[in-house]
Amino acid sequence: MWPYVRPVRTRLFSAACVAIVASCLGLVIPLVLKWIVDGPVAERDPGGVWLGALVLLLLGFAEALLFGLRRWLVARPLAGVEASMRADLYRHLQRLPVAFHDRWASGQLLSRGTTDLMLLRMFLAFPLTFLLVNATTILVGFVILLGQEWTLGLVLMAPIVPLVILCWVFEARYAVVARQAQDQVGDLTTVVEESVLGIRIIKGFGRHRSQALAFRGLSEQLRGTELGKARLLAGIWALITTIPELAIGAALVLGTIQVADGGLSAGTLVAFLSTALALRWPVDSIGFLLAMSQEAATATDRFFEVMDAAEEPEAPAGVSGGVRGSGDAGGLRFEGVAFRYPDAPANAAPVLARIDLRVRPGETMALVGGTGSGKTTLTALVPRLHELTAGRITLDGEDIAAMPRERLRELVSVAFEEPTLFSASVGENVLMGAEGASAEELGRALDVAQAGFVKSLPHGAGTQVGEQGLSLSGGQRQRLALARAVVGQPRFLVLDDPLSALDVHTEALVEAALRRMLEDTTALVVAHRPSTVMLADRVALLSGGRIAAVGTHQELLRTNEEYAWLMSGGDAVAKAGPDSEEGAR
CATH class of the missing domain: 3.40.50.300 (P-loop containing nucleotide triphosphate hydrolases)
Structure with a gap:
C-alpha cells in the first residue's frame, strides 16, 4: 500500500508522534500521584494537594487535545487514500479484458471496491497508528515501572512470552476466518445484485421464496463465520485481559507486603499500580488491533488480486501492424x-x-x-x-x-x-x-x-x-x-x-x-x-x-x-x- 500512503506519509507520521506524546502524557499522571501521596498528603498540605490536582487536570486536558489533533491530522488524507484506491480499482476494471469479467462475479468486485477499502481506511486511521503508539507506551511504561521498583516490574513482565505466543496463534487462525467472511460478503452482494436486477424474472416465475431461501443460506453461512470471528476475538481478549490482571494482582500483594515492611513508600506503590493500570488499555487492545489489522491484510490481498490482473495488451507480443500497399x-x-x-x-x-x-x-x-x-x-x-x-x-x-x-x-x-x-x-x-x-x-x-x-x-x-x-x-x-x-x-x-x-x-x-x-x-x-x-x-x-x-x-x-x-x-x-x-x- 506504500504507493498510496506515501503522499500522506508526513501527516501520518505526525499523527503517530502526536499520539505517542499524548499516550506518554498519561504515564506522567502516576508520577504526579506519587508526589501528591508522598508529599502534600503525607505532610497534610491542602495547598499542595490542590496544586497536584490542577497539574492532573492540565495533563488530562493536554492528552485529550493531542488525541483530537491526531484525529484531525489523519481524517482528510486517509479519505483521500481510500478515494485514490477506489478510483484506481475502477479505472483498472475498465481496462481488464472481457474474459476477466466473464470469470468474476460482480458482487465480489463490488465488495472489494466498498467494504474492503473501508477496512483499509480504518486500519490506516486506527490500528496502524495505535499498534505503534501502544507498543511505545508499553515500552516506556515498563521502563518507568522498573525504575520505580524493579522486582515488581519483573512480576508484571512475566506474561509477555505467553501473550506473544497467544497473539501469534490467534493471528494465524483469525486470518482464515477473516478471508472467508470477506469472500462470503462478496457472494452475498452478488445474490442481492442479481435479485434486484432480475426482479421481473423472480416475480414473473414466482421464485421469491427460493431466492429468499438461497439468500438466507448464504446469510447463515456468513453469520456462522462472523460468530467464529467473534469467538476467536472473545477468547484472545479474555486471555489478554486475564493474564495481565493476575500479574497486577500478584504485584499488588507483593507491593503491599513491601510497604508494610517499610521497604517501599505508599506513594511509590500508588504510582506503580497507577502506571500498571494505565498500561491495561494498550495491552488489552492488542487482540482488537490485531483483528482489525488481519482483516485489513486480507482486504489488501483481495484488492490486489484484482489490481494484479493483467490489463488488455495494447499490442500482443509478436504482432506487427501497418498498412499494406495493395489495392485490395x-x-x-x-x-x-x-x-x-x-x-x-x-x-x-x-x-x-x-x-x-x-x-x-x-x-x-x-x-x-x-x-x-x-x-x-x-x-x-x-x-x-x-x-x-x-x-x-x-x-x-x-x-x-x-x-x-x-x-x-x-x-x-x-x-x-x-x-x-x-x-x-x-x-x-x-x-x-x-x-x-x-x-x-x-x-x-x-x-x-x-x-x-x-x-x-x-x-x-x-x-x-x-x-x-x-x-x-x-x-x-x-x-x-x-x-x-x-x-x-x-x-x-x-x-x-x-x-x-x-x-x-x-x-x-x-x-x-x-x-x-x-x-x-x-x-x-x-x-x-x-x-x-x-x-x-x-x-x-x-x-x-x-x-x-x-x-x-x-x-x-x-x-x-x-x-x-x-x-x-x-x-x-x-x-x-x-x-x-x-x-x-
Missing part, C-alpha cells in the same frame, strides 16, 4: 483468424478456426450461422473485446492489434443483441457512442434507429432511463443501443442481431433508414432473419468455426443446403410474428 487491402478483412477462450481446456476445439473473410469498403456483410457457431465471438474480435489466438484482422489494411485501442474504437462502433443502458438520460446513453456529438447528430441517430418514442418521454432526450434502462421496453432499449452505434457515423459498424426485439413494422422502418446510412459504412451484421439479411450486399455462412460459404442471399439459397435450412426457419419465424414462441428463438 481496404475494408474489413479476417486472415487466418482463430480464437480459443483463455480458460478453455487445452484439448478443447477452438471456437473459431481459420476464418478468412473480406468485407469490401462500403459493403454490408451479413453473418449467418446456427446457434453456437461463433457469430457473436467473431464480431467481438473486431473491437478487440477478445484477443485473437492466431491470424489477424485488418481495417483498411491496418492490423487492429497494432492500433491504440482508443483509435480502434473510434473507427469501429458496435451494437449488441442485449442492449445495455446506464442510469443516465436518453441523450447521455446515446452519446456514449460519440463523445462531443451535437444535438443535431443525436437527433439524426434517433431517427435512423426509429426512436421517435423519445419525443414523448417526460423530458425528451433528457429523461432518465433508470438502472439498466428497465423503465423502457426491450425494443426501445434496442433502438437506443442502435442509435448509440450509429451516432458517430463510424467507418466500420458491427451489429450483433440489433433488431431482434423489434416488431416487423418497426424493423422495416429501421432497415430502410439503416440501408441509407450504411451506404458509406463498412458493416458486419449478425443476422438470424431473412429481413435482416436483406440489408446486406453479401452473406457469409459460419459453420463449425469456419466460413463455409460466401455469396448473395439468393446464391446461397440455391447452392447451400445449410443456409437454405437456416433461412427457412427464419421465414417461419417471420410469418409467426415477433410475439410468438418461435419468435423468441
Whole structure:
C-alpha cells in the first residue's frame, strides 16, 4: 500500500508522534500521584494537594487535545487514500479484458471496491497508528515501572512470552476466518445484485421464496463465520485481559507486603499500580488491533488480486501492424483468424478456426450461422473485446492489434443483441457512442434507429432511463443501443442481431433508414432473419468455426443446403410474428 500512503506519509507520521506524546502524557499522571501521596498528603498540605490536582487536570486536558489533533491530522488524507484506491480499482476494471469479467462475479468486485477499502481506511486511521503508539507506551511504561521498583516490574513482565505466543496463534487462525467472511460478503452482494436486477424474472416465475431461501443460506453461512470471528476475538481478549490482571494482582500483594515492611513508600506503590493500570488499555487492545489489522491484510490481498490482473495488451507480443500497399487491402478483412477462450481446456476445439473473410469498403456483410457457431465471438474480435489466438484482422489494411485501442474504437462502433443502458438520460446513453456529438447528430441517430418514442418521454432526450434502462421496453432499449452505434457515423459498424426485439413494422422502418446510412459504412451484421439479411450486399455462412460459404442471399439459397435450412426457419419465424414462441428463438 506504500504507493498510496506515501503522499500522506508526513501527516501520518505526525499523527503517530502526536499520539505517542499524548499516550506518554498519561504515564506522567502516576508520577504526579506519587508526589501528591508522598508529599502534600503525607505532610497534610491542602495547598499542595490542590496544586497536584490542577497539574492532573492540565495533563488530562493536554492528552485529550493531542488525541483530537491526531484525529484531525489523519481524517482528510486517509479519505483521500481510500478515494485514490477506489478510483484506481475502477479505472483498472475498465481496462481488464472481457474474459476477466466473464470469470468474476460482480458482487465480489463490488465488495472489494466498498467494504474492503473501508477496512483499509480504518486500519490506516486506527490500528496502524495505535499498534505503534501502544507498543511505545508499553515500552516506556515498563521502563518507568522498573525504575520505580524493579522486582515488581519483573512480576508484571512475566506474561509477555505467553501473550506473544497467544497473539501469534490467534493471528494465524483469525486470518482464515477473516478471508472467508470477506469472500462470503462478496457472494452475498452478488445474490442481492442479481435479485434486484432480475426482479421481473423472480416475480414473473414466482421464485421469491427460493431466492429468499438461497439468500438466507448464504446469510447463515456468513453469520456462522462472523460468530467464529467473534469467538476467536472473545477468547484472545479474555486471555489478554486475564493474564495481565493476575500479574497486577500478584504485584499488588507483593507491593503491599513491601510497604508494610517499610521497604517501599505508599506513594511509590500508588504510582506503580497507577502506571500498571494505565498500561491495561494498550495491552488489552492488542487482540482488537490485531483483528482489525488481519482483516485489513486480507482486504489488501483481495484488492490486489484484482489490481494484479493483467490489463488488455495494447499490442500482443509478436504482432506487427501497418498498412499494406495493395489495392485490395481496404475494408474489413479476417486472415487466418482463430480464437480459443483463455480458460478453455487445452484439448478443447477452438471456437473459431481459420476464418478468412473480406468485407469490401462500403459493403454490408451479413453473418449467418446456427446457434453456437461463433457469430457473436467473431464480431467481438473486431473491437478487440477478445484477443485473437492466431491470424489477424485488418481495417483498411491496418492490423487492429497494432492500433491504440482508443483509435480502434473510434473507427469501429458496435451494437449488441442485449442492449445495455446506464442510469443516465436518453441523450447521455446515446452519446456514449460519440463523445462531443451535437444535438443535431443525436437527433439524426434517433431517427435512423426509429426512436421517435423519445419525443414523448417526460423530458425528451433528457429523461432518465433508470438502472439498466428497465423503465423502457426491450425494443426501445434496442433502438437506443442502435442509435448509440450509429451516432458517430463510424467507418466500420458491427451489429450483433440489433433488431431482434423489434416488431416487423418497426424493423422495416429501421432497415430502410439503416440501408441509407450504411451506404458509406463498412458493416458486419449478425443476422438470424431473412429481413435482416436483406440489408446486406453479401452473406457469409459460419459453420463449425469456419466460413463455409460466401455469396448473395439468393446464391446461397440455391447452392447451400445449410443456409437454405437456416433461412427457412427464419421465414417461419417471420410469418409467426415477433410475439410468438418461435419468435423468441
